[in-house]
Amino acid sequence: MKPLILIVGYLVVVTLPLAISWWVGGPPRQFQQELASGMGILAFSMVLIEFILSGRFKAISNGVGLDVTMRLHQIMARTALVFALLHPFLYQGTPSGGQRPWDPTRALTITTDFSALSSGIAAYLLLPSLVVLAIGRTQLGFKYETWRLLHGVGALLIAMLLWHHTVNAGRYGSQPVMSWVWLAMTGLAIGSLLSVYLLVPLLQKARPWRVTSVARLTPRQWEVTVKPDGHRGLDYKAGQFVWLNVGNSPFSLKENPFSICSAPAAGPELSFMIKELGDFTRTIGQIRTGTVAYLDGAYGNLSLDGRTEPGVALIAGGVGLAPLLGILRQMRLTGDSRQVKVIYGNRIIDQIAYREELDAENVFYVLQEPPETWHGETGFIDSALIDRVFTEIEFSEWVFVMCGPAIMMDTVEDHLIERGTPSQRILSERFSYD
Template sequence: MIALSLIPLYLVAVTLPLILAAIFGGPPRPFHQELASGLGILAFAIVLAEFVLSGRFKSVANRIGMDVTMRFHQLMARTALLFALVHPFLYQGSPSGGQRPWDPSRQLTLTTDLSALATGIAAYLLLPSLVLLSIYRTQLDYKYETWRLMHGISALLIALFLLHHTIYAGRYGAETPLTWLWVAMTAIAVGSLIYVYLIVPMKDKRQRWQVSAINRLSPRQWEVIVSPRGHSGLNYKAGQFVWLNIGHSPYSLHENPFSISSAPSSGPNVSFVIKELGDFTRSLHQVQPGTRAYLDGPYGSLTIEDRCEPGIVLVAGGVGIAPLLGIVREIRLTGDPRKVRLIYGNRTEEQILYADELADEDVTHVLTEPPQDWQGETGLIDAILLDLILPPVQVQDWLFVLCGPSAMMDTVEDYLIARGTPSGRILSERFEYD
């Protein structure tokens, strides 16, 4: 319901320039020219709105949900790209040239001023590069911090290039109300970058943390525990995540999102379960207790507070156990009477974490490469397995909380929807977004 309530606000934000163009733009031109201008206006407005849909604004991401926020961010980025790519070709066949005394409103001619067109061409080339690099970033061999830097700089340049192009090459952008609106919207977009990369780190700097313990849980999985220094800690809900920065300046790009595996009721220390995947995680063995750390958060809506379902099914794949472990721990500490069932998938037995701690829970372990003496379930967490272990009453009435690889989560979500589970009773959080 919250997500639906924000849709009108988004639509107003991205269509307001189009509405003002219709009001102040003068007599209409041929349809193909109006369509070209309209697509260009919408593309620019969507690009500017993308800055707020970056996932780093709690008022947006925590209310709507990180999955919805990031999927919408992806969809609208590709929509803006489509509009932008089509936009210039619709002007074909239109008269062009410099401004003429008999055409002060540029209703009959298009500008050929290279300075006005150059920024549009630059943005035209940068935007598809930005989208494609985001889609294929996991397949490309460069650091996450490098991608973040490239993504931020490219987005900033695209916004500034489009502002110049829209005002100086566009018929409607030259109108005073439109000019001020575009400047204001661009300022908000640029301001969001300043907030994320300067203001937030400034706040984080005042709340310093330090690594109090780091433990190897399996050959490639670690437990990291941080403690607050000079403050009361983090106000979070079980299942949320933070951006964790260990050993770097709060202004550094060396921060990564990790789910919190501790329970809010367990005290001020915050713990994480981290798998070795990238450059930072592969260097965890070098981190020493006492190393400074910074936390930006909490983020995410993978929480069970204020839910009224009689029971909860937690489905974890691999390191996706982290936020679900925090939920299990919080339920224990608070005496929550709801029934809990955990389905926990891994590749090998040695990857199962906190087996002793979870032994008292109703847990089903699933391995794709089980040992010969394995007594649990085997294979993937799929429809066949779920039909086998989930009674119909749980599928119909319980809350489902999912975290793990996208393929597993897609399978479970499709299964639940097909069996009649309302989408509002399926909470999920993915690890990767293109």
């Protein structure tokens, strides 16, 4: 899926309940009342689509990249919050203690029935908490898995509360057509959550993997290899990633995204290059061969499949090398004879992984803190370095694939665009959506 299709599709679905409500109609009301209802309707449909954006739908995220769908998820959550918080204050009308026979469409009255309002009030309090917790997760010191559980349960609760509030208190939501629309949309949203936490683990249980080796690459980076246990393995494109769960039940929340650094052409075994960072990655060295693993994937759009550019630039910062190594290995195994230049940045020399393999390539190592005997590039992967490595023709004709720290990718991307590289020839992936 292309970004434009994603945005158009999003706009269509998000405004669908609003359009149907307008079509269902009712006696005219003041503009401010309509605005209040419209904001409430939009906030609810945005909240429901959040489930789809953060659910692992390959049709959505593999086209534009998970980092893009997650960014949209974050932005729309904040927009929905603003709409939801504003909407009750815009209403002006006669409060009603219940349904009035002379006002069946609630054009003249606003309900004060506690049962209909209580769910709205509860969602009103929960939604900001969910957003604040997501924004401040790291600062608040939450373990990723704890936060993920709270986020999922909180979102589920909010969806159910909003559904109850909308169909009971809403002027439009209480109309039969809209009740069905909201029921269907809420069902799809909750279904997508259940699919990630129940259906996918069930499928994973039938397709276990086993760890075949764990090797230290550098002082804080490891290579973990797994092979399918009793099945064909995974269909994937070089450069994609999976959610990897090692040694836990498939229903556990302890799974982390890692790029596959091996190549599909190498066979069913998969390798991962993993940097120590937090509670799971710091225990990689303790994983024993034979340990069971479960994989969910493959995801991601960092792929050269179907691309015909005459040359390939691979630009990696630290462990961002992982997906690019998968791409490079696939090119070598399939006899892809296009020119390749690799830029690989690290802080110190000891962090350079797969040196022997990379030395056989046209590689530019970059070190921030080089030893005295270093003859390679120094400093950061910045505009000046990019200009030293690539020619004008390469800027305009090659495909540039990059993965690394956000600052590196922003700098390089801006510079490539300045040098005339079309944005569709710049592929990137972020390891963090914070």
